[in-house]
Amino acid sequence: MPQRRRTRYGRYTGGPDPLAPPVDVTEALEAIAEEVMAGYSPERALREFLRHGSRGREGYDDLARRIAEKRREKLQKHNLGGTLQEVKKLLDDAVLAERGQLARDVTMDDTDRAFREMQLDNLPASTAAAVNELSDYDWQSTDAREKFEQIRDLLGREVLDQRFAGMKQALENATDEDRAAVKQMLQDLNELLDKHRRGEDTEQDFADFMDKHGRNFPENPRNVDELIDAMAKRSAAAQRMLNSMTEEQRRELMELSAQAFGSPELMEQLGELEGNLRSMRPDLDWSGSEDFSGEEGLGLGDGTGAVQDIAELDELAEQLSQSYDGAHSSDIDLEALGRQLGEEAAVSAETLAELERAMRDSGLLRHNVDGSLGLSPQAMRRLGKTLLADAAKQLSARSGARDAQLAGASGEQTGASRPWEFGDTQPWDVTRTVTNALQRSAVEGETPSGRVRIEVQDVEVVETEARTQSAVALLVDTSYSMASEGRWVPMKRTALALHHLISTRFRGDELALIGFGRHALNMDIDELTALPPVREQGTNLHHGLLLAEKFFARHPSMDPTLLIVTDGEPTAHLMPHGEAWFDWPTHPETLRQTLIQLDKVTRRGTRTTFFRLGHDPGLEHFLNQLADRVGGRVTAPELDDLGAAVVGEYLRRRDPGFGDIDW
Incomplete structure (x- = not known):
């Protein structure tokens, strides 16, 4: 019976996960x-x-x-004293073991014992100098000799670990054959780099080198440049580590390095390697330093790794x-x-x-x-839809209704349709619904059977609108106080919600967006959304009303609706030559010009609503007087309710059946 093959699954690593859900923007x-x-x-x-x-x-x-x-x-x-600390401990252990051997050896000549003890007693305070002085010492203790040999071995492994990560562990308990292989690797590496610098190396040279010595390069470089990059970064980090030491630490290590493996040739090859790397990658940081100040000592290799980590x-x-x-x-x-x-x-x-x-x-x-x-326009539509949905929820909560359906109800059909949403009561657009079902069935590969299977996503409803059409002028205060008092963004969110409602559900209506600061300006929704706050005083409602009057004049057959969002009394009006005249507090002439223009607008039968922001008693009294003068009304919504208040007022003015909402 053939053996069944096992299949193992791991994490997908071939780029972006093709089965991952798309991010939600x-x-x-x-x-x-x-x-x-x-x-x-x-x-x-x-x-x-x-x-x-x-x-x-x-x-x-x-x-x-x-x-x-x-x-x-x-x-x-x-801190970076780990290697010096290890060497000093090994040296102290070796000297202690040697003293013990000298004290126990009864066969030793007393003169010889005294001379050796004097040598040990007079060792230099410098660890490097002491190691150097004992390099030719004839150790009597086998344990002491092994400890001292460990110093040379440790130094060799640390020096190599500076340039080749992992060498300290790889060469632990190394044989003479292992050390010879390292020397050969350094020689081959320097020869390869020399050839590369002269432009004489080939791909085969690199391949041969990696076949022979690749185990020493965990970075797995794919070519000689990647090899140089990896080694130069490590070498530069080693130099920055040395730069981070004290002058005394550097001097000690330089002297100790000569004892590495008891082989001066090793240091010569490493010096040649560093020179090659410096010349090939001079743009790396070879002169920086770091301020290590902790208690845990790091050896040369680990210290170089720490400096590399910091660079990363x-x-x-x-x-x-x-x-x-x-x-x-x-x-x-x-x-x-x-x-x-x-x-x-x-x-x-x-x-x-x-x-x-x-x-x-x-x-x-x-x-x-x-x-x-x-x-983009697509972004504006998505944002407007979201803001309108927020306003609908607030309307629903205020009125106690199930859901505020912001579509033209019980009016004439607009000729347009839209996807059905939960709570819609409009009649189905049968043609569009059946067409959607047929197209979906074809895409899904269903076999025609003479029947049409309709799913929820296929359904479209007929859009309706009220029998009358409205010309809506939304005047929004763009004076600097709106931004400084945190009313700038809620004002824009309100305009976006109303714009989306009219452009998608009441397409027969016309909307003018007019901002009024020192001057007034007709703006499209993109301009208003991106409008930055300007540190300029002036609330020129007079100019805003002039632009609203021109807008209503262009649509004489429509019902005019004026919605004004403001947080201050008018402090500017437009002069005949087009300049704005500003004064604070409200100047009688500014008030007179504003009232004249407001009366002119309302003689068209305009229905006016003021949305008062803030809690200024003077503004409250002023707007109440204006509303009484023109038969309008004033609402004072909180900022979070502004969008719902404006949308609700538009719907109430457009369709009295929508019902009054107490704000």
């Missing part, structure tokens, strides 16, 4: 739009979102803080800052991030990068003519 779009409405550019808003992250997901700033904390911990935990942390910090020209999420080294902070950190960064790609590729952001980034 809704939260990103809302956050970016919020920043845009506050006055930031979409590009900066996108950068801010990536920096701060999303709900339950770290942003680049969070990751950068963790990077900085790990860097600080490394410096505060370690610094590179990640710069990548995460995204503060340089041309910065992009793809610049972040996810492998290095996972190595330093763990897999979850890499997943967070990867998700943010996917969000950025999705935002740029989904059509929600677009490049303007000047090269800047802007919100």
Whole structure:
């Protein structure tokens, strides 16, 4: 019976997971739009979102803080005296063992014993000098001799570990044959680098070298340049580690290094290697240093690794800052991030990068003519839909209704249809519904059977509108107090919700968006959304009413509705030559001009509503007088209710059957 083959499954590593769900850009779009409405550019808003992250997901700033904390911990935990401490302990143990042997050996000549004890008593205080002085000492204790030989072995392994990560462990208990192999590897490496510098090396030279010595290079370089890059980074880190030591520590280590494996040739080859690497990669940091101040000593190899880690942390910090020209999420080294902070950190960064790609590729952001980034019409529609849904929920909660259905009810059909939503009572558009079902069935490969299977997603309903059409002028205060008092973004969210309602559900109506600060200005929804706050005083309601009058004049057959959102009394009016005249508090002439224009607008039968923001008693009294003068009304919603208040007032004015809502 043939043996059944076992199949094992592991994590997918062939690029982006093809089965992973697409990232949800809704939260990103809302956050970016919020920043845009506050006055930031979409590009900066996108950068801010990536920096701060999303709900339950770290942003680049969070990751950068963790990077900085790990860097600080490394410096505060370690010092670079580990090798010197190990050597000193081995030396002390060797001297102690030798003293014990001298004291126990009764056969030794007393003169010889006294001379040896004097040598041990007068050893230099410097560890390096003491080791050098004892290099030719004839040890009487076997244990002492082994301890002293361990010093040379340790130094050799540490010196190699500086340049080749893992050598300290790999060469533990090494034989003479192992050491000879290392010397041969260094010789072959220097020859390869010399040939490469002269431009005489070939791919076969590199392949032969790796076949022979590849086990010493865990980085698995694919060519000689990658080999040089890996080795030069390690060598530069080793130099920065030495630069981080005290002058005394450096001097001690330089003297001790001559004892490595008892082989001066080793140091000569390493010196030649460092010279080759410096000349080939002069752009690396060979002169920097770090301030290690901890209690835990690191040897030469581990210290070099710590300095390399710090360099990698610094590179990640710069990548995460995204503060340089041309910065992009793809610049972040996810492998290095996972190595330093763990897999979850890499997943967070990867998700943010996917969000950025999705935002740029989904059509929600677009490049303007000047090269800047802007919100696309698709983004504006999605945002408007979300804001309108929020307003509908608030309307529903205020009125106690099940759900506020913001569609033209019990009116004439507009000729348009839309997908059915829960709670809709409009009649089905049978033609569109059946067509959708047939198209879906064909895509799903269903065999025609003479019957049509209709699913919920196929259903479209007929849109209706009230029998009358409205011309709606929304005047929004754009004076600086709106921004300084936190009313700037709620004002824009309100305009977006109303714009989406009229453009999608009441297409027969006309909407004018008019901002009034020192001057008034007709704006489309894109302009209003991106409008930054201007530090300029002036509330020119007079100019805003002039523009509203012109708008109503262009639509004489429509019912005029005037909605005014403001947080201050008028302090400016338009002069005949087009300049704005400003004075504070309200000047009688400004008040007179504003009232004249308000009366002119309302003589058209305009229904006027003022939305008062803030709790200024003077403004409350003033707006109440204006409303009484023109038969209008004043509402004072909280900022969170402003969108629902404006949308609800529009619907109430348009269809009295919608019902009064007490705000």
